[in-house]
Amino acid sequence: MKRFLLIFLFIASLCFSALAETYEIMALTTPTITVGGKVLRKGDRFSDTKNIKWVDNRQSMQVKALSTGTLYEFSRKVFESKGNALSIADYFLKTNKASTRGESTKPMFTQSPNSNLYPEKRIALVIGNSNYDYLPFLRNAQKDASDIAETLLGLGFDVMETYECTYPTMKTALNNFSAKARDNDYDVALFYYAGHGKQEKGQNYLVPIERELEFISELNSCLNCEDVLQRMEEAKVPIKLVYLDACRDTKASWSRSSDKGLAKMEGPIGSVIVFSTQSGSVASDGEGPDSRNSPFAASMLKNIISENVSFNEVMTRVVRDTYSLTKNVQYPLQIGTLITDFSFNTPKNQPAAAASVQKQTAEEQYKIGNDYYNKEDYHQALVWLRKAAELGHSDAQNHLGYMYDYGLGVDKNYVEAVRWYRKSAEQGNSYAQRNLGYMYCDGLGVEKSYTEAVKWYKMAAEQG
Numbered sequence: 001m002k003r004f005l006l007i008f009l010f011i012a013s014l015c016f017s018a019l020a021e022t023y024e025i026m027a028l029t030t031p032t033i034t035v036g037g038k039v040l041r042k043g044d045r046f047s048d049t050k051n052i053k054w055v056d057n058r059q060s061m062q063v064k065a066l067s068t069g070t071l072y073e074f075s076r077k078v079f080e081s082k083g084n085a086l087s088i089a090d091y092f093l094k095t096n097k098a099s100t101r102g103e104s105t106k107p108m109f110t111q112s113p114n115s116n117l118y119p120e121k122r123i124a125l126v127i128g129n130s131n132y133d134y135l136p137f138l139r140n141a142q143k144d145a146s147d148i149a150e151t152l153l154g155l156g157f158d159v160m161e162t163y164e165c166t167y168p169t170m171k172t173a174l175n176n177f178s179a180k181a182r183d184n185d186y187d188v189a190l191f192y193y194a195g196h197g198k199q200e201k202g203q204n205y206l207v208p209i210e211r212e213l214e215f216i217s218e219l220n221s222c223l224n225c226e227d228v229l230q231r232m233e234e235a236k237v238p239i240k241l242v243y244l245d246a247c248r249d250t251k252a253s254w255s256r257s258s259d260k261g262l263a264k265m266e267g268p269i270g271s272v273i274v275f276s277t278q279s280g281s282v283a284s285d286g287e288g289p290d291s292r293n294s295p296f297a298a299s300m301l302k303n304i305i306s307e308n309v310s311f312n313e314v315m316t317r318v319v320r321d322t323y324s325l326t327k328n329v330q331y332p333l334q335i336g337t338l339i340t341d342f343s344f345n346t347p348k349n350q351p352a353a354a355a356s357v358q359k360q361t362a363e364e365q366y367k368i369g370n371d372y373y374n375k376e377d378y379h380q381a382l383v384w385l386r387k388a389a390e391l392g393h394s395d396a397q398n399h400l401g402y403m404y405d406y407g408l409g410v411d412k413n414y415v416e417a418v419r420w421y422r423k424s425a426e427q428g429n430s431y432a433q434r435n436l437g438y439m440y441c442d443g444l445g446v447e448k449s450y451t452e453a454v455k456w457y458k459m460a461a462e463q464g
Contacts (some may be wrong), residue, residue, distance in 0.1 A: 045066070205223065276330070
């Protein structure tokens with residue numbers, strides 16, 4: 001009996017190993033990642049059953065399944081959106097169960113820590129689809145959605161986010177979003193989608209990850225953009241914003257139309273629909289293997305954080321920057337007009353006085369930290385610079401990044417250095433932009449990317 005049990009266990013282990021998939025790391029946003037307790041780099045391989053330990057929400061990994069050559073993008077947020085999956089095998093198990101049983105995972109919901117700073121009550125639904133079963137892999141869609149979600153949280157939006165969505169998951173997310181916006185008296189509702197899109201006979205469809213689009217009837221299991229507008233109208237929210245970075249060229253053998261991209265559409269009163277490119281055209285997923293965002297998402301991320309700038313001016317800048325990034329090819333289209341004033345980043349009047357005090361406090365803390373730094377008392381400098389940096393002082397953020405970069409008063413940590421450089425650079429600090437360009441150039445704390453390096457160097461250079 002014991003011998004039979006050993007033989008059975010041996011055969012079972014062979015069957016299990018045969019079912020396991022091996023993946024190769026094709027790209028990382030950080031130099032290393034921990035898989036199965038081992039520190040791995042780009043080019044290393046691992047089994048799909050090994051648990052992945054993520055550094056933070058911005059870390060992502062592009063991998064290739066060796067048996068099929070299929071590319072996938074994964075991150076902590078993607079794993080969390082699938083019932084806190086731990087490994088790739090766990091991710092696919094939970095995804096397939098939701099798909100085949102008609103169930104769905106509820107979207108993640110995070111309340112903004114800054115919601116009291118803005119005059120409106122704000123909510124957003126963000127969807128990112130990269131890992132399609134049959135359609136072309138989209139390298140940046142998932143990261144676009146994640147970065148947009150993180151930025152909106154900082155701008156006072158409560159955020160629902162979901163990734164790699166089947167049709168039931170997309171429907172559940174949209175219904176939950178509409179109900180929460182309606183039942184909690186939100187003033188602003190924003191929908192952002194990055195992934196494959198398809199137009200047919202003047203109708204626009206957002207494509208779930210499991211759709212093959214072999215038959216025209218499959219469009220019935222894609223999310224019709226009209227349904228998005230309907231749910232947002234039912235929410236009775238005064239300001240409705242829809243962003244569709246979904247104009248990538250999705251082929252379908254049955255389509256009788258030669259039209260590319262998405263078709264024009266109109267929303268209800270008080271709504272604005274923004275397409276990442278003009279109707280009938282195709283949007284870019286981002287140039288080069290090292291690009292993190294599509295041109296449209298990159299332009300959004302850069303401009304919606306601009307302080308005290310009107311919505312219309314922000315969108316003008318988004319159009320201009322997208323057009324520039326794509327070498328005068330991609331021109332975003334806005335349809336509709338808001339009937340009330342709105343700005344992404346203009347705090348309400350009462351906290352504006354508090355914000356002024358906060359700004360003064362941060363400046364004082366920065367000066368104290370800088371004095372300690374000049375005296376080479378790096379430990380005290382770190383304490384005061386961190387306080388100022390956390391209040392949003394861009395010089396303090398850049399200074400703090402420098403201390404992590406060179407290990408002054410703290411253990412050297414390139415990932416932390418990049419994090420603080422980025423916060424400062426995104427506020428327009430030219431020194432931080434230069435430093436961030438250097439980190440990308442040498443692959444310190446981030447995956448080496450000359451494209452990103454040039455982008456940040458150029459921003460710094462344009463400021464002299």
